Amino acid sequence: MARTNVRKSPKGEQTRHKILDATIAVIASSGIKGTTHRAVAEQANIQLSLTTYYFTDIKHLVREAMELSAIRFVADNSNQWLQGFALIDSYSAADRRKLSVRKLLCEQLADLASRHMYDNIINRPQALAVEQIFFTEMMFSDELREIAHSHIYNLKQPFTKFCRYFNRVDPNVNAELMMIAFTRIQYMYLPLPPQSVKMSEIRMLVKRQLSWVMGLKT
Structure with a gap:
């Protein structure tokens, strides 16, 4: 210990x-x-x-390091989610039902999310790499599985809150799919050299996912 x-x-x-x-x-x-x-x-x-x-104990060291990395990663993401929710709340519920407003909001959110994901890939690759290892190793370690499930839960909460703005029937399902998609986008670019990471490509993928959740035709 x-x-x-x-x-x-x-x-x-x-x-x-x-x-x-x-x-x-x-x-x-x-x-x-x-x-x-x-x-x-x-x-x-x-x-x-x-x-x-x-x-x-090296196992304890690994566990504590992974917990610390997860806490930092969630905190960094939380700051961006706060900006996103503030942007959504700047429109009334009635306005958010208007197609023109949802399209504008989708563009604004796509800008915010793609910039943050690009920043993660370029400036916080360690955190993404550790998270990816985290999810792989959890299949073989009961100890890490417990931490990973907690991390997944913390990651999913803001996605669920976001989906509730646009879908009150099954926001949890949409949140799960959205979280998987956003995570996958970042992992996909992680092995590439920085100069090969294009924010325009990330934004295109992010906007497609947001459009689906927000009920917009793509």
Whole structure:
């Protein structure tokens, strides 16, 4: 288990977070099987003895690093969702039923969502890579499965809220499909070099998904 007494000093907490950040980077580049105390120590540029002191169990270190990565990823997404919901709420419910308004809103939301997804791909590839590994490894680990299910639940909540604006019959189904589509779009571009990632292509895919949820013909 991880040692808890080291959390009492600010320097100890700083070192601990440095180890977790390094672990996230190693998981993203080498997967869980390639994540060892030595690999983490080299990534963090610290002594091997420090990683084993703060985290004696490599499984606990991997679990905590994945939890931290998931928390950060959801927080980053939440800020964008707040902007999206503020934009939707700037129109009245009556206005949102008008085709012209929904078309305009779809364009605005497509701009917002595609910019954020592009930013994730270019500037937060580690978080996306760790999440992808997360969902793959959950099939083989009960411990990671629990965290992954919690992460999926947290990711899905804003999608469900969004879908309720335009479909009160089965928003959960639409939210599930929308979340899968948005996640898949980001994973699809993740292996490409940055110069090959085109925001116009991402926007086209995002707009198609939004149009479907919002009841617009594509």
